[in-house]
Amino acid sequence: MATHITEECINCGACEPECPNEAISEGDDRYVIDPNLCTECVGFHDYEACQAVCPVECCVPDPERRESEETLLERARKLHPEKSFPSVADLPSDLSRFRSAKKK
Template identity: 65%
Template sequence: MATKITEDCINCSACEPECPNEAIKEGDEIYEINPNACSECVGFYDHEACQAVCPVECCLPDPDNVESEEVLINRALSLHPDDTELRRKADANDYPSRFRK
């Protein structure tokens, strides 16, 4: 599932630079996550980076957008086609993921 930012967002911008997919952008009132660019950091971290840095804990899983680890790693690969290290880890099925804790 993609992560979403709730209305509790204080617009601190801590999350934006942490996203490996550049899925987080400043919206009209709060920061927003593009669900088509969010891989929940699968392939990059064993946690969701935005969630880890959010001071008000408003980066939460979106229950309306549930996705499997396979979908998320494939999204990461499609968003980073030139990342040979990510491809190598995915091919070896040895990549960071919150699903593997």
């Protein structure tokens, strides 16, 4: 599922520079995430970078847009054709929150 930013956003902008896909932009009342660009940081981190820096914890998974690890990784490949991503089976736990959650 793509991440989205809730109404609790205080418009601080901490999340925007953290996104490896440039999916976050300033909206009218709060920052917004383009779900077509969001990969939940799969292929980049084992956490969602926007969540990690948000002071009010308003960057949360969108329950209306559930997506698999494979879908998110494929999106990352399309967005970053210059970068080499491993297959889902070979994706290390430090590049996917799906994998890090399974370790715990």
